[in-house]
Amino acid sequence: MSIADPESKETPELNVIQDATCTFCGCVCDDIDLTVDVAESKIVEAKRACVLGKAWFFNHHIEDRPEALVDGEPATYDVAIERAADILSNAVMPVTYGLSDTTCEAQRVAVAITDWIGGTVDTTTSVCHGPSGIAFQGVGEVTCSLGEIKNRADYLIYWGGNPAESHPRHFTKYSLMPKGDFVPRGRKDRTAVLVDVRKTKSAKAADIFLQIKPRSDFEVAWALRALCRGVPVDPSIEQKTGISLEQLTEIMDGMKRARFGAILFGMGLTMTRGKHLNSEAILALARDMNQHSRWVAKPMRGHGNVTGADNVVSWSTGYPFGVHLGRGYPRFNPGEFTTTDLLARGEADAALIIASDPMSNFCQAARDHLATIPSVVLDPKLSETAKVATVAFTTATYGINVPGTVYRMDDVPIPLRPAFESPYKSDFEILKAIEKRIRDRQLAAAAG
Structure with a gap:
């Protein structure tokens, strides 16, 4: 009722x-x-x-769907789990992908399964903040929690993102608006700068809007690094970036005067020309600014637990995404072991897709190949990927039906408190069952 x-x-x-x-x-x-x-x-x-x-x-509601679909036909969990174990055990180059919308507990089991079968584990990071993951290893990260930004930051730079629409509470809860211990007047104690190629809704919240030319993020960041270090910058920078040397100098003066500054960057920076070099420039700028005051740089992550996926894969393998485990030790090479590339080249011969929908956003070549290989999909919805899957499990929704742990974008773990139960199993339960079937087969083969 x-x-x-x-x-x-x-x-x-x-x-x-x-x-x-x-x-x-x-x-x-x-x-x-x-x-x-x-x-x-x-x-x-x-x-x-x-x-x-x-x-x-x-919009969340329990759909009346079978526990699973096997070859498009309704099936029980037990039948589907057995078939999934068959597919993954017999594959030569299996790939595990997704993980950004499930719990850390399920992510851990997914990595274990990939290790047992000698496959490649990859997350949605490879198609969003993957360049940042590469940059972290090359430059390092001056970091902090969102609580520190809320309580301390008096100068904020939002670069290549639109928090007003993509993260609506970031302004009001974590960064721009809230009153903090060292910014007691909240918004009045802060200066906000937005750097983007177009004027978004976030521009209304900023004190300064720098509309740079497309594909010039690296040059702007590098010019700011030069000004930070006292290196002369040629006025011709305006021809390339659309931002005058006077404007850049004004920004740098404000950054140096800040007691605590934060650069919060999005995919508008990481997925344009330069990619990981752009992220490296931002991270290096934050590092350099610590010669003058306290500065940090943080990526604005999209999916609910994509940060958790990076953490789990990192502490399991040493690398955040695109990790091949087929030789008995982890190998990291974006472009070679990332899922969209493996599929586009036709190298993967089976796929385990967890809480993701690559058939809706991968390149055409990758989608075409994915449709031809056996795949196992775990998703609460009948996604486009689930529609072409050999085995498609209907799962409970994490956070609403399933407890567990997720990581906030600042790498802080948060517990989940579900609202009500689902008749469907969780990703964790299904993956544990698949792992057990795979291990039983491997142990039986070794003993026989």
Whole structure:
């Protein structure tokens, strides 16, 4: 029965989950109060959630689907798990991909399965902030938590991102607006700069908007590095970047005066010309600025637990994504072992896709090959990838139906408090069952 039915004489049974965690984006806000209609298994209120979070919670409903599909036909979990183990055990070059919208517990098992079968493990990082992952290894990262930015940062640079639309609560909860210990007046104590190739809604929140020419992020960042170090910059920089030397000097003067500054960069920086070199320039700029005051640089991550995926794969293998485990030790080589490249070249012969939909966003060559090889997909929805899968598991939704751990974009682990149970199994349960089947077969083969 709907809580919104004014003619109903019965009062629906409501349950309130306090301090629930929203897993829609990398902000992973953990202060959401969810009101659940128990009879309908539906969330009817999400206090403090942003517009994206409310859509995430309110649009969630338990779909009437089979536990799994095998070759397009309904099947039980046991049958599907057995078939999935067959596919992955017999593959020569299997690839595990996705992981950004599931719990760290499930991610850990996915890495273990990939290790047992000698495959390649990759996350959605390879098609978003992968260049940043490469840059971290080359330059390092001056980092902090979002709590430190909230309480300390008096100068903020948003580069290549549009938080007003992609991370609506970032401004109000973590960075620009909130009052902090060392910025007691909140917004009035902060200077905000937006660097982008176009004027987005975030520009309205900034004090200074630098509209740079497309594909000139590296030059702007490198010019700021030069000014930071006292190296002369030629005025012709304006012809390349669209930003005058006077404007860049003004920005640098403000950065040097700041007590605590943060550069928050998005995919508008990482996925344009230069890619990992752009990220390296930003990270190096933050490092150089510490000669004058305290500065940090953080990527603005998109999916709810993509940061967790990077952490789990990193502490399991030593590398964040695109890791080949087929030789008994990890090898990292973006472009060779990243999923879209493996598929586009026709090298992968099986795929384990977890909480991701590559058929909706990979290049055509990769999608064409994925459709021809056996694949195992775990997803709460019948995604485009699940539609072409050999085995498609229907799973519970993490954060709403499933507990566990996720990582916020600043690498802080956050526990999940589910709102209500799902009749479907979690990614973790299914992956553990697949791992057990694979190990039983390997041990039996070794003993026989």
